[in-house]
Amino acid sequence: METNPEKIWQLAKAGNQSAWQQLYQIFGGKVFQFFLRNTRNHELAMDKVQEVFLKIYRNRESFSYGSLKTWIFRIAKNTLIDEWRRSGNREILTDVIPDVVEADTRVEEEVIAGIEQRQMAVLIDQCLDQLEEQDRMIVCLVYLSGLSIPELAKVMETPLGTAKTRVRSARLKLDSMLNEKLELKKFEKSI
């Protein structure tokens, strides 16, 4: 079975239903989680995933080379921004990136090691909910969808430096929130 997404895409584009299903197996879950964490609406997330795949199918001729993952998540990102604008009519992704100072607090290695993956996932989900929309989107694209910084730059259609700055800013905010939650966990354990 073919594992290269681009080759699978070529088959799916030619009308291979099996390849199309395989494509969904690769990207469907990540795209769904991307929308679910950013909208917090299960039904809306499903609709948006369907919308993304519909756009992919209808515009299949426009993608001929490059990273399929980058192309799919660019469509997903634009779809999410459209949804935000539709619902809240707010300006998304301002060019001004606030300077975030790295937190001094450090959680001991033993405390972190003592937290199960499932517990960590719950904490991350709680922190994502508290993040600003654009930071949450950046974090999700990089750490949830698995994009590298260069890939993020392509998805966000920004220079690589800007992408790095955005990731750093979003990460520091997330780290700060998580540290607080982990400190709380440490305190609960000590009790």
Added chain:
Amino acid sequence: MKCEQFRENIREASDLQILEKDQEFSRHLEGCRDCRSYFTYERSLRQGFAVIADELPPAQLAARIFAIPEENKTSAKADEPIGLVKFLLRFFSGFPFKTAAVSCMIGFLAAIMMQNQTNTTPQNHQVKKEAVIGRVAREPESVLQPMSGSESIQLAKVESPPSPAHKTTMCQSFLPKEEIKVREASSESIPGAISFSLAEDEAKSYGSGQTADFVAMKKSAPAPSVARSMTEPEIRGDMEMVSSEALSAEKDKAVARAMVKDPRSAELENLLKGYYDEIQPGFLQLRDLAARGIIESDRLSYFAPPPGMGWFVEFEGSEFQIILKNEK
């Protein structure tokens, strides 16, 4: 490597396992407790994200996504590149162009019809004449003789619209004027009734739907009596087509013979036999005959002819006969 740079590398690394294999990275990790703690945090964070990412989407979403290619096959065909002809057809199938195209087509057809109308009107008229003449020509030779020139003229007259003077039926227009007047005089004085009666008589006698050529042939048949005249619709081979003049003369004779049956004409003939040398062909003047003592004065009213008619003396060889005839 500084701790800040070290942590940045950790954050931006797409795969932490690759980073661990780096010797410089490993040395710094062993010597720096904070960075080791941060690395552990980063690993735990990524595992936490992996748990979230691995959560399966609803099964119904997969069904919806799998159905997309099938549902969009028709629209995919529409996206295919099209040729110039198809493009033009699509372009002109829009509302304004469609309306304009229909208008142009209607105008074009109207122009063609108008042109044909002006060209074909006389042609159609000619075709109608030829159809009538052609019908005669199609009849078997045993029935029809070749038409004379005067008959062709008569056919043309029949086709021409009736003049206001002839406010009778079409059948009447075939008859000589004298006979029409006789018929009118002998019928009820309701114009419409006369027309209808004559038309009905003609239809009965000639058969409905007959054309002028048939009527003309029928008239040229050997002079029948009134009782048996024109009752047989068939055309016999011994019939001859004659000109309109001959037809008129034959008709007069037929009418005159019909009048011989009047008993008064026989009485007059008996009275005038003694005066054979004095008799001249033409209308009799009853008062002159009464003055000469041939007719008794008190019988003048008895011999009085119908209004507009008179007793006509007609010689056939050495014999004469007296008939009622229209004075005009």
